[in-house]
Amino acid sequence: MESEAAVEQExxxxxxxxxxxxxxxxxxxxxxxxxxxxxxxxxxxxxxCRRCRRRMKVQVLPAGWAARCAVHGGISQSxxxxxxxxxxxxx
Numbered sequence: 001m002e003s004e005a006a007v008e009q010e011x012x013x014x015x016x017x018x019x020x021x022x023x024x025x026x027x028x029x030x031x032x033x034x035x036x037x038x039x040x041x042x043x044x045x046x047x048x049c050r051r052c053r054r055r056m057k058v059q060v061l062p063a064g065w066a067a068r069c070a071v072h073g074g075i076s077q078s079x080x081x082x083x084x085x086x087x088x089x090x091x
Contacts, residue, residue: 021053045077
């Protein structure tokens, strides 16, 4: 089992190389075409962290979705699309 420090170091190393990963299929965005992924992402939440390629915890809600990487934190449909607000907020 990896320690938390080892996981954070691995994430820092992968970020340092500046590789971006497809948030739907988890593959390197520089390889191949991701047209199918882009089309699917119009309707689906992300599944992989773009920064470290880890599988994210995704919660689908009636009002949208929320996804969280264990290392890099979370995003919601509203922050991913640039709309102000938080998914599931009362108000």
